[in-house]
Amino acid sequence: MSLFNVYPLFDITPVRAKDVYVYDENDVEYLDLYGGHAVISIGHSHPKYVYNIANQLNKIGFYSNSIQNPLQEALASELEAASGCLDYQLFLCNSGAEANENAIKLASFHTNKKKVIAFKNGFHGRTSAAVAATDNSKIIAPVNAQQEVELFQLGDLVGVESALKKNDVCAVIIESIQGVGGLDESTTDFYKGLDLICKRHEVVLIADEVQSGFGRTGDFFAFQKHGIKPNIISMAKGMGNGFPVGGILIHPNIKASYGLLGTTFGGNHLACIASLTVLEVLKKEKLQQNVKEISNYFTKKAKVLPKVKAIKGRGLMLGLEFDFPIANLRKELIFKHKIFTGSAKNPNVLRILPPLTIQKEHIDQFINALKIELS
Numbered sequence: 188m189s190l191f192n193v194y195p196l197f198d199i200t201p202v203r204a205k206d207v208y209v210y211d212e213n214d215v216e217y218l219d220l221y222g223g224h225a226v227i228s229i230g231h232s233h234p235k236y237v238y239n240i241a242n243q244l245n246k247i248g249f250y251s252n253s254i255q256n257p258l259q260e261a262l263a264s265e266l267e268a269a270s271g272c273l274d275y276q277l278f279l280c281n282s283g284a285e286a287n288e289n290a291i292k293l294a295s296f297h298t299n300k301k302k303v304i305a306f307k308n309g310f311h312g313r314t315s316a317a318v319a320a321t322d323n324s325k326i327i328a329p330v331n332a333q334q335e336v337e338l339f340q341l342g343d344l345v346g347v348e349s350a351l352k353k354n355d356v357c358a359v360i361i362e363s364i365q366g367v368g369g370l371d372e373s374t375t376d377f378y379k380g381l382d383l384i385c386k387r388h389e390v391v392l393i394a395d396e397v398q399s400g401f402g403r404t405g406d407f408f409a410f411q412k413h414g415i416k417p418n419i420i421s422m423a424k425g426m427g428n429g430f431p432v433g434g435i436l437i438h439p440n441i442k443a444s445y446g447l448l449g450t451t452f453g454g455n456h457l458a459c460i461a462s463l464t465v466l467e468v469l470k471k472e473k474l475q476q477n478v479k480e481i482s483n484y485f486t487k488k489a490k491v492l493p494k495v496k497a498i499k500g501r502g503l504m505l506g507l508e509f510d511f512p513i514a515n516l517r518k519e520l521i522f523k524h525k526i527f528t529g530s531a532k533n534p535n536v537l538r539i540l541p542p543l544t545i546q547k548e549h550i551d552q553f554i555n556a557l558k559i560e561l562s
């Protein structure tokens with residue numbers, strides 16, 4: 188049987204990984220500035236993570252959501268402490284798209300409306316409502332296109348409010364800082380205004396923190412920089428450091444009822460222990476502080492690079508914009524310099540989304556490689 192061929196693959200086969208490095212079958216070492224697409228938060232195969240998951244597996248790995256699982260309660264309370272998002276309710280699932288799908292569905296139940304507002308260049312995943320809210324016609328199948336979605340330019344508060352006035356919108360979904368789109372972020376005035384008009388028109392504001400959450404920007408959630416209070420916050424990626432886990436935080440104004448949402452695998456014992464360990468290590472190793480320090484260091488170093496048009500992003504969701512497509516540069520970085528980086532929808536943006544444990548010496552390694560390639 189062959190694989191369904193949907194991924195253009197780099198011909199590299201990692202067989203093990205440690206902190207910010209991955210190793211192929213010939214033991215060649217690669218510096219991982221991609222983090223498997225912003226997934227690796229506390230570093231590959233962190234000893235505490237390996238120990239806790241193995242230990243949990245030896246006790247119980249999975250049972251259904253029809254029994255008590257105290258690990259879910261523990262995760263809810265640790266998440267509240269780490270994020271400062273007080274009194275929200277937690278629903279657990281398995282991926283970013285699923286988190287957004289549940290967020291949109293819940294918004295629709297709550298408001299009894301069905302139109303969704305999203306933003307140009309946004310990415311929210313590949314399931315039905317999530318992909319319909321994603322600005323990429325190539326991945327929207329006819330069955331998804333029946334969803335009612337209106338896209339606005341990031342920052343267009345006037346446009347969004349005119350749509351909300353029609354009284355048929357259930358949710359506005361937004362990434363506080365766009366990931367796949369290429370690291371664009373609007374102003375605090377815009378995010379505050381958006382929060383205000385959503386509240387004014389009783390529309391559910393969904394902060395998609397799938398990529399930017401769990402400390403990646405230096406704040407626990409990226410929206411926190413703007414002092415807003417979304418009704419639903421979606422999470423995944425860094426939440427499990429590679430273990431598939433996602434979830435939504437739901438404002439207390441939105442009430443639960445039996446059967447409203449559900450999942451077989453979501454919130455299983457292994458997923459909870461993975462995420463609890465991420466929270467424990469984030470705190471113990473002061474990784475949010477590290478994110479800020481390394482981010483500042485990167486920005487300072489990147490300023491001296493030739494040919495860079497803009498340094499984009501914040502925290503460890505960073506990018507360099509050039510006035511040429513970066514596909515070749517990315518290949519040179521991988522095959523010649525043994526450094527993994529990321530791309531974006533904007534073909535001129537080279538992104539880095541490293542583990543949050545990254546140190547200055549790794550940034551130096553990257554900057555030196557770029558100096559060689561750009562000179």
Ligand SMILES: Cc1ncc(COP(=O)(O)O)c(C=O)c1O
Binds near residue numbers: 287367396397
């Ligand atoms: C902001 C954002 N939302 C949602 C998703 C979808 O997450 P997943 O691939 O886990 O379904 C992604 C994935 O890149 C993302 O960056």
